Amino acid sequence: MRESTRETAALSGHELRPERSHPIFSRFMENKLAVAGAIVVILFYSIAVIAPLIERYPYTRIQPGYRDKPPSAEHWLGTDRNGRDVYARLVYGARISLTVGFVAVAIIMTIGVTLGALAGYFGHWVDSVIMRFTDILLSIPQLLLLISAAALFQGGLKTTIIVIGVTSWSGAARLVRGQFLTLKEQEYVVAARTIGASSWQIIWKHLFPNTLAVIIVEATLWLSFAIILEASLSYLGLGVQIPTPSWGNMLQDGQRELLAGAWWLTFFPGLAIFLVVMAFNLMGDGLRDAFDPRLRNR
Numbered sequence: 001m002r003e004s005t006r007e008t009a010a011l012s013g014h015e016l017r018p019e020r021s022h023p024i025f026s027r028f029m030e031n032k033l034a035v036a037g038a039i040v041v042i043l044f045y046s047i048a049v050i051a052p053l054i055e056r057y058p059y060t061r062i063q064p065g066y067r068d069k070p071p072s073a074e075h076w077l078g079t080d081r082n083g084r085d086v087y088a089r090l091v092y093g094a095r096i097s098l099t100v101g102f103v104a105v106a107i108i109m110t111i112g113v114t115l116g117a118l119a120g121y122f123g124h125w126v127d128s129v130i131m132r133f134t135d136i137l138l139s140i141p142q143l144l145l146l147i148s149a150a151a152l153f154q155g156g157l158k159t160t161i162i163v164i165g166v167t168s169w170s171g172a173a174r175l176v177r178g179q180f181l182t183l184k185e186q187e188y189v190v191a192a193r194t195i196g197a198s199s200w201q202i203i204w205k206h207l208f209p210n211t212l213a214v215i216i217v218e219a220t221l222w223l224s225f226a227i228i229l230e231a232s233l234s235y236l237g238l239g240v241q242i243p244t245p246s247w248g249n250m251l252q253d254g255q256r257e258l259l260a261g262a263w264w265l266t267f268f269p270g271l272a273i274f275l276v277v278m279a280f281n282l283m284g285d286g287l288r289d290a291f292d293p294r295l296r297n298r
Helices: 002-011 023-030 032-049 086-122 124-139 142-153 157-167 170-183 187-194 199-235 247-258 264-291
Strands: none
Touching: 023 032, 023 264, 032 086, 032 264, 086 124, 086 157, 086 170, 086 199, 086 247, 086 264, 124 170, 142 157, 142 199, 157 199, 170 199, 187 199, 199 247, 199 264, 247 264
């Protein structure tokens, strides 16, 4: 049978191509910008993990004789106004900033996906209550909400993570709700109800897996935004507090010396934020295109 199929294809002038076993991965790998973004993300997370192994000086070490020194062979990225090594603080800042982004997005997705799933599946008063609360949250400027919450509970690593996570889930909730409203009318869901499946079984065994692609893409894009939010709060003095380094408070600390010519104090943390945010956005765009069902037959 296979030989006759091949002969027919050869006679018609077409050559059979083997089906790809992982079309989503293949489409993602074809997107060079997305792959480059993924490489940058992996590189920064690797740096964060092995930070103690690649530091040259402790990030808290103060050297009074090396204040505001420009990049050199001894201090690759220069020193700050306290004589601390900028390279060491940037490396450890990656650990803090990327951890804040990852954990905050985990909180955002957990709250947003759960509430969006409940609103989209059950509808009626459940949908009305959840969506009205979501609308109220969306009506408040997020940065203002973040600043107010951070000022109320005082700054710190844990506070920054919780504040970003608890105040930023509304967009994910609306996205998942829209997906559930569409999927719950599909035939396989009706069939599951017919055979007696409970609402929770339908939500987590049938609807959630079919929404997972959208959730993954949304989480990837939110990672970049969470890092920006952490940097903004830390820059304003309401996030991670000095002497613990984060890219945001490094920018805040460096702005005081910028006019004195110490450009490296703001340039390197700013460059790190730019690269990571751009990488996450490129990777998110690549994942969105790879998961898009309209591209599966191309």
